[in-house]
Amino acid sequence: MPHSHSVPPHPASGQLPYPDADLLYLQDLLSPAEYDKLLTARAFFQSEVRPLAIDYWNRAEFPFELLPKIAAQRIGGAASMSHLLGGLIHMEFARADTSVSTFYGVHHELFRAAIDQLGSTDQQRDLLPALDSLESIGAFALTEPEHGSDISRGMTTSARREGDEWVLNGVKRWIGNGTFADYILIWARDEADQQIKGFIVESSRRGFTAEPILNKASVRIIQNANITLDNVRIPAGNWLPGTRTFRDTNALLLDSRVWVSWQAVGQQFAALDVARRYAADRQQFGRPIDSFQLIQDQLARMLGNATLSVSLMVQLARLQETGRLSMDQAALAKSSITDRMRETVALGRNILGGNGISTDFEMAKIFADAEAIYSYEGSHQINTLLVGRAITGVSAFE
Numbered sequence: 097m098p099h100s101h102s103v104p105p106h107p108a109s110g111q112l113p114y115p116d117a118d119l120l121y122l123q124d125l126l127s128p129a130e131y132d133k134l135l136t137a138r139a140f141f142q143s144e145v146r147p148l149a150i151d152y153w154n155r156a157e158f159p160f161e162l163l164p165k166i167a168a169q170r171i172g173g174a175a176s177m178s179h180l181l182g183g184l185i186h187m188e189f190a191r192a193d194t195s196v197s198t199f200y201g202v203h204h205e206l207f208r209a210a211i212d213q214l215g216s217t218d219q220q221r222d223l224l225p226a227l228d229s230l231e232s233i234g235a236f237a238l239t240e241p242e243h244g245s246d247i248s249r250g251m252t253t254s255a256r257r258e259g260d261e262w263v264l265n266g267v268k269r270w271i272g273n274g275t276f277a278d279y280i281l282i283w284a285r286d287e288a289d290q291q292i293k294g295f296i297v298e299s300s301r302r303g304f305t306a307e308p309i310l311n312k313a314s315v316r317i318i319q320n321a322n323i324t325l326d327n328v329r330i331p332a333g334n335w336l337p338g339t340r341t342f343r344d345t346n347a348l349l350l351d352s353r354v355w356v357s358w359q360a361v362g363q364q365f366a367a368l369d370v371a372r373r374y375a376a377d378r379q380q381f382g383r384p385i386d387s388f389q390l391i392q393d394q395l396a397r398m399l400g401n402a403t404l405s406v407s408l409m410v411q412l413a414r415l416q417e418t419g420r421l422s423m424d425q426a427a428l429a430k431s432s433i434t435d436r437m438r439e440t441v442a443l444g445r446n447i448l449g450g451n452g453i454s455t456d457f458e459m460a461k462i463f464a465d466a467e468a469i470y471s472y473e474g475s476h477q478i479n480t481l482l483v484g485r486a487i488t489g490v491s492a493f494e
C-alpha cells in the first residue's frame with residue numbers, strides 16, 4: 097500500500113524538501129511494516145553512529161561503546177527480511193558512516209555468513225550466538241601483501257594437515273577488524289591438493305600476530321591489520337567443511353559485493369545530505385549558495401547519480417529474491433555505481449569550498465571513504481573486466 101507523500105516545506109522553515117532525498121518514492125516498494133523498520137534503522141544510524149564518527153575517524157580509533165547498541169538493532173539478522181529492506185538498511189548504515197558500516201559488513205556479511213553458509217553444525221552452534229550479540233567479533237582474511245586482485249591464482253598462505261591439526265603459514269594484508277577480532281577466517285592453500293580452503297583461527301593462537309595498518313587516509317575507524325601466521329596450529333575441526341575449493345566462496349562473495357554496492361549508494365546520499373544542508377546555510381554574495389544555478393546543477397547531478405544507483409540496486413534486490421542474481425549483475429552494480437559515487441562525492445566536496453577539505457565538516461571524510469569502496473570487494477577495474485567478460489564472452493584477465 098502506498099505511503100502518503102507530501103513534499104516538505106521550504107528550507108526557510110529549517111527543513112529541506114524531500115528530507116530523505118527519495119524523489120522516486122522507492123519507499124513505496126516496502127510494506128508499511130518494512131518501511132517502519134527502515135525508519136527505525138535510519139534514526140539509529142543518524143542519532144547514534146553519525147555524531148560519533150567524525151571524532152573517531154580523526155583519531156583513527158574504533159567506537160567500541162557502539163557494539164551493544166548495534167547488536168540490539170539485529171541488522172541483517174532476520175531471515176525473513178526482504179533483500180530490498182536489508183539492502184536499504186545497509187545503505188542507511190553507510191549514509192551515516194562508512195567505516196562503522198564496513199566493520200559490521202566484514203563481521204556479519206563475510207565472517208558470520210561464512211560460518212552460517214559453509215560451517216559445520218558444531219561451528220554454527222558454538223559461534224553464531226556470540227557473533228550475533230557482537231560479544232565475539234570476526235574478520236575475513238583473503239588478501240596478501242603480494243596478491244590482491246589475483247589472490248585466487250597467487251595465494252601463498254599454506255595449510256598443512258598433520259594428524260588432528262592443521263598448520264598454517266603466511267602473511268595477510270588489509271584485514272578489517274584484524275587487530276581486535278576474536279576469530280579470523282584465514283583462506284589458505286591446502287598443500288595436499290593445492291585448493292584454497294577456509295580455516296577459523298582464534299587470535300589467541302600461538303604464532304598469530306596482527307599489526308595495525310596506520311596512517312590510512314580513508315575509512316580510518318576500521319582497524320585494518322597485517323596478519324602473520326607462523327606455524328599456527330589449529331584443530332582439524334577449525335576447517336570450514338563447506339570450503340573444498342575457492343569456488344565454494346562464490347555465493348558469499350556475491351552477497352558481499354551486493355552489500356558493498358549498497359554502501360556506494362549510501363555514500364552518495366551522505367554526500368548529498370551534507371552538501372545541500374551546507375548550501376542552504378552558507379551565504380555568499382548576500383544569499384544562500386543553494387540559490388545559485390551552478391550549485392543547483394551540482395546538487396542535481398549528485399541526486400541524479402544517487403537515484404540512478406539506488407534504482408539499479410532495487411532491481412538487483414529483485415533478482416536476489418528470485419534467485420537469478422549472478423556475479424555479472426553484482427559486478428555491473430559495483431563497477432557503475434562506484435563510478436557515479438566518485439563523481440558525487442567530488443561534487444559534494446566542491447560545494448563545501450575550503451571547508452570541504454577539513455575533516456571537521458564531515459564531507460572530507462565522506463570524500464575520502466569513497467576511495468576505499470572504490471578499491472575493495474573487487475577493485476573498480478576488476479569488476480569492470482567481469483562486466484566486459486559478461487558482454488563479450490571473452491575474459492581479459494584470466
Ligand SMILES: Cc1cc2nc3c(=O)[nH]c(=O)nc-3n(C[C@H](O)[C@H](O)[C@H](O)COP(=O)(O)OP(=O)(O)OC[C@H]3O[C@@H](n4cnc5c(N)ncnc54)[C@H](O)[C@@H]3O)c2cc1C
Pocket residue numbers: 202236237238239243244245246269270271272273315318320468471472473474475476477478481492493
Ligand atoms: C580499507 C580496506 C579494507 C579491506 N578489507 C579487507 C578485508 O577485510 N579482507 C581482505 O581479505 N581484504 C581486504 N581488503 C583488500 C582489498 O580486497 C584489496 O585491496 C583489493 O582486492 C585490491 O587488491 P590490491 O590492493 O592488492 O590491489 P592490486 O590487485 O595490486 O591492484 C592495483 C591496481 O591494479 C589494477 N589491476 C589489477 N589487475 C588488473 C587487471 N588485470 N587489469 C586492469 N587493472 C588491474 C587494480 O584495479 C588496481 O587499480 C581491504 C582493502 C582496503 C583498502
